[in-house]
Amino acid sequence: MFAELLQYMLSGLTIGAIYALAGLGFSIIYNASHVINFAQGEFIMIGGMASATLTASGVPLPLAILIGCGGAMLVGVLVAKFAVERARNASTVTLIIITIGASIFLRGVAELVWGKDFKRLDAFSGETPIQLMGASMQPQSLWVVGCAAVLIVAIGLFFNRTLTGKAMLATSHNRLAAQLVGIDVKRVVLASFALSAALGAIGGAVVAPITFSYTEMGIMLGLKGFTAAVLGGLGHGPGAVAGGLIVGVAEALGAGYLSSAYKDAVAFVIILAVLLFMPNGLFGKRGTERV
């Protein structure tokens, strides 16, 4: 009974950590540019595919992850520069459609480069399950949760402790004032895409041994990440992390106790409920600022 619950919680937290990273990516880009970037899932896919195919051709794992990460960052900057920046004055819906277009394009290119089949990446430190109070856990889960935790803490420190991070936050709070203190807001937008792409790609690489990699892996992961970001309050970093973990655990519980057929439905029920009953999310701002 308890072991079963623990089992679901562990697998929920593992996948939730990836949703958290994706959700954080949505929030970072949204803050910098008010764009909801539906190509976020493709950053995850690039990370997963690059590390799987590169290691298969003999590149050491850390280098493969690094290359995937760099590639995703480059793609992120290109998307920002050539798809988003060009449409600076377009409406939100137009921008969303542009990022959806970019995501379809990226999937298409990935299919040309890597083909349609599933790619396998060996677990980083073996496959012997770890036994924990009756539940068993893949060692890779520890990698996923550990990497996500390190990245989330690093992002938190970056935004709250460094001047560059504070400048990026400041741009989200007041774009005009940011320009007037000399922050180059265009570069902030590019940096936000690069940062989100890096988060996604590393997430994709560490989760690849569990989920396998394929060119369409980003669709669901991206949508779950979006759910996480909206649940936490779009633009709220810690909220996105909490949202990701909640979505992951809810999904695992739903799959375990109801039916695994409902696994994906859980996230979408959550997003509908959030949009209907609390559109600001769990931690979103409620517009109580003094002017």
Next chain:
Amino acid sequence: MLLEIDGLNSHYGRIHALKSASLTVREGELVALVGANGAGKTTLLRTLSGVHPASSGMIRFDGCDITRMRASRRVAEGVVQVPEGRQLFGPQSVEDNLRLGAFRRGSGRPAEDLERLYALFPMLKVKRDQPAGTLSGGQQQIVALARALMAKPRLLLLDEPSMGLAPLLVAEIFDAVQRLKREGTTILLVEQNAHAALAIADRGYVIETGEIVLSDSGAALLSNERVRQAYLGL
């Protein structure tokens, strides 16, 4: 001549907001630009800071043409604006707001300047860890001013610093402006409060529906019949 504006035009869509405006500011001067609501004062400052494009004309700062320079570079050159309505980074702390003011200065010595500003405005030190958005209007205006000073401005652009403040606070803000001038800061002050602005200005310009219609010394404008009728209500 520190700032030379020559035949500057600016549009909002089809609205011609600034019509061939010309204006100069010398090193160390306090120049006031007065005019009614919607006359084009804020547009002039936005165009000067590069957050709104000039349609034609020329802005020269310290001999260099900056008409097409991007906003962030102008700040690095020393053209720093305190925008209308404060425009603080509300959720971030007062101290973060100030540090961000020095964003373009890179490694300089922001810590020293921070201490200097804390000595100048002790309120800033008391409130330094509070979110800037929770301060009162007058306190926010001081944060906005201090944030601009952190950039080490060579030309300080002030947009309606007295707007929405109680008379006592208005006096305090104008005191601070005068003190900055005495310390040698060059200032272009934009105000609807024409009397207070012209009283402390070396020279003044009057702007009406996007055109600069009068320019003279501050004192002369204060006693100008047309200014007295239109702006001072005398």
